Structures are given as structure tokens and as C-alpha cells.
Amino acid sequence: MSMTLDQVFLEAYKEGSSFDGLNSETKTTVQELSKQINSDFASPNGDYYSLETQENIAREAAHRLSKVLSSKAEASRAEIQKEWGDIVGDFYRTQGWGHPTQKTKPKKVLSQDQKIVRELAPYIWVAFQAWVIMKLIIYYFGIEAADNPDETPVFLYLGIAFSFFSLFFFAWRKFKKGD
Structure with missing residues (x-):
């Protein structure tokens, strides 16, 4: 069964750092960020990403966030959102981290x-x-x-x-x- 992008993000985040060791505010913030993956990492030029590419982008974003947060013992909600904004900004500055786009929308995988x-x-x-x-x-x-x-x-x-x-x-x- 395929996972949703927020599930992919959270799994990748857990691979990069100890999710269970986070305080409840940080866990909640990371979970909220996982739910906005689709809107935060849309194609910069209006094209579409394949389903596999969307999962790779979610994984990469999770790894980048976990790497940044692992260096901080206790991160506040504002700090996490600032770091997230930097990651999203870098995504758009680098034209989608070099991930290929496609002209047609990918078919939705049904549960x-x-x-x-x-x-x-x-x-x-x-x-x-x-x-x-x-x-x-x-x-x-x-x-x-x-x-x-x-x-x-x-x-x-x-x-x-x-x-x-x-x-x-x-x-x-x-x-x-x-x-």
C-alpha cells in the first residue's frame, strides 16, 4: 500500500533523527509541516512532479529539516518554522533541487x-x-x-x-x- 506524502515525510524524518525524543511542541510542529508538503513544494514553473519525485522531495525535505533540528537541542516553534522557510526557499531558489518535472499531472494512486x-x-x-x-x-x-x-x-x-x-x-x- 502506498503512503501519503506526509507519511513519507514523517518516516524520512524519523530515519534522520529521533522523533520520539522530541518534545510535544516540536512533534506537533513537524507533523503540521508534513501536512503542507504538497503546497510548500509545488513545481516552481507550473509543471507537475511524478509521484515518485514528490516522495523524493518529501524525503529530502525531511532529511534537511532533521539535520538542522538535530543540531539544536530544544527548538521552538518559531525556530522550526524559520528553518522550514529556509528549506522551502532553497527549494525554489534551486528550481526544485534539480528534480525533473513533467507537463501532465500524474495519476492519483487510489487507496x-x-x-x-x-x-x-x-x-x-x-x-x-x-x-x-x-x-x-x-x-x-x-x-x-x-x-x-x-x-x-x-x-x-x-x-x-x-x-x-x-x-x-x-x-x-x-x-x-x-x-
Whole structure:
């Protein structure tokens, strides 16, 4: 399972120094900094970094911060933020520490839970459509057709046809996808 960038940052920070030996204020500050990795280390020229490059940048930033903080016994929040600002500034001064960029945005890696939700969403929509929406449409136009037996129930037939067509289309799409 792939880790998020803040998890990569914290793991790399722990490799560089003793995270457990830090006081609670310093731990909290480092954890807050890990959550802003994406915004602090965006591509300087508007391009994108690959997922692997983003992880490498997070690791490098963590190692640099742990190296700076290991030389200070007790660092205050302001000192940590100043050092972090220096690291981020160096990143932009050196055009991303020499990491390559790409023109296209990298595909997001989905977690197992996100994959399950994306797989179930079409089934839930089809069930909702068949059980609620189409029932209401067919009941309404069925009652209208019963109230006016002289008129042809065109909308009732269209509702039934739409219901069958949408279920058929869903089944064909899932069959074609190989599910």
C-alpha cells in the first residue's frame, strides 16, 4: 500500500533523527509541516512532479529539516518554522533541487477503500434509479394513463423504455469492462 506524502515525510524524518525524543511542541510542529508538503513544494514553473519525485522531495525535505533540528537541542516553534522557510526557499531558489518535472499531472494512486467506493457507486446509482426514480415516474404516468384511458400513455411507455434501456446499458458497460 502506498503512503501519503506526509507519511513519507514523517518516516524520512524519523530515519534522520529521533522523533520520539522530541518534545510535544516540536512533534506537533513537524507533523503540521508534513501536512503542507504538497503546497510548500509545488513545481516552481507550473509543471507537475511524478509521484515518485514528490516522495523524493518529501524525503529530502525531511532529511534537511532533521539535520538542522538535530543540531539544536530544544527548538521552538518559531525556530522550526524559520528553518522550514529556509528549506522551502532553497527549494525554489534551486528550481526544485534539480528534480525533473513533467507537463501532465500524474495519476492519483487510489487507496483500497477509494477503489471499493468507485466500484460500488454505479451499482448504488442503478439500484436507486430502479427502485426510486423509475418507480415514481412509472407510477405517476401509470395513474395518469388510468385517469385518461382515451389518450395513449406515451410518457408511461417512455419511462418503461428508459428504465429497461438504462439497466441494459449498465449491464453492457459492466460486461464490456470485464467486471
